[in-house]
Amino acid sequence: MTTVATLEPMLRKLKLWANLDDSQQLALVSLPHSVVMVEKQKTFVRDGDPVKNCWLVLSGHCVRFKYVGSGGRQIVSIHMTGDLVDMQNAMLGIADHGVSTLSPCKMAKIPIEPLRKLSDSDPAIKDALWFDTLVDASIFREWVANVGRRDAATRVAHLLCEIGLKMDAIGLDAQNYEFPMTQDQLADATGLTPVHVNRVLQSLAEQKLIERITPRSVVIGDWKKLAAAGDFRPDYVHLDAMKLKHRYN
Amino acid sequence: MTTVATLEPMLRKLKLWANLDDSQQLALVSLPHSVVMVEKQKTFVRDGDPVKNCWLVLSGHCVRFKYVGSGGRQIVSIHMTGDLVDMQNAMLGIADHGVSTLSPCKMAKIPIEPLRKLSDSDPAIKDALWFDTLVDASIFREWVANVGRRDAATRVAHLLCEIGLKMDAIGLDAQNYEFPMTQDQLADATGLTPVHVNRVLQSLAEQKLIERITPRSVVIGDWKKLAAAGDFRPDYVHLDAMKLKHRYN
DNA sequence: CGTTTGGTTGACGAAGCTCAAAGCCGGTGG
């Protein structure tokens, strides 16, 4: 292969979860695909759409969400470099939720059929993909608990921790990051209103758990304290990022 | 086989989702297992436990749940006959949530290793199991939206619809059922307090959406109205129970 | 029968929502 392995970011998590040898890794990154730039705040998969592709985030941040009857929007997960979004939709054949970008995103669009064939032909690859969806499910469970049983401040702190952990896992600076979400979006992810999110962020800053140089930047002052305030225990993310654990425990 | 196929209830959903021929079905119901009676309100899998078994509900109702730091409990899913609970825990190797019975349950305890081997040896079986976990994930997403973005009455109505649909799918009378949950448990599933659940149930009864002959029995007066009140669209359960759809659409 | 478990009620309080206005900042076009 002379081409750069565009799909390489996909391997990071899959390798964590299954033993993939070189040829298996090569098969994965050699999947047919096209690269698409998607502008910020753009919905590119809609609830009800038939699904023919699986999307891999190459850069930027995107979210999955559902609308409820009253018009409210609930973000159900947040994704960044290396995440396969929409494999769930893809395997089920029809989208039961939407996918939007937060920031401008570079996405790889992988047709589902070759992916399916590859996973059918190689049990280890199928295991890796299955595992990926299992971890997604684990994160959903935590989110149900987060929006169902934690108060506003804890909820927001928990989300900040999860985002920080994921950013760290892909090598971004988790201590001092330009925050990818507006307060509107934070509200949709936590089941709160934007106004209340605003007040919660101020309160977290007053407690020195985060610093806010600009409205959108988040500097995590003290990981342990923020994790404690957010009732955050990182196990459910199943990253086994040992180097991170000391921050929380 | 002279023995009764104890594990048969497992096949109902798996057959919906993958083409399993007779030999594959036989292989599944022939998995080694033991049958265990579990008394009501008993936690038999705990967060943090190493997982060596996968549990199949043969009769009764059980739930998966998580505790949060403040002591609150959040139920994240409800299960009944034919549901494989804990396969997610099992595949990930360590429980990230607990499992409890609501009513007295007859459970089949299936050691994970033979199940893993079977699914490794037969791609169609692995697909069926994968699909089962994908549908679980779809239901989790809906729950995130439910507790995050719906008001108390809508939330409770939505849950009643989901339970009714699932009961119907296994051949129980969904119109008139002895309700499997206490108001405490309903509260833990909807992210509300038991007191408020009580008032919501009364209000639903006043609106003639449900009838309450005894505190625990629920008669659904008008499916379409309850589904409308609960913002319930059954697609996310992925049962393809066509015969049920007319009730909601 | 007492005891337990779950359901019901009322009074009160608080977390979070609504609505509306104003401020801030970066981008754009004159």
Next chain:
DNA sequence: CCACCGGCTTTGAGCTTCGTCAACCAAACG
């Protein structure tokens, strides 16, 4: 280079939904 515009954030006042606390009740159970 400046004025304007749109998207996002911030603030305040008032209000609603839901939670808390505490008592009482009813059926089930041993």
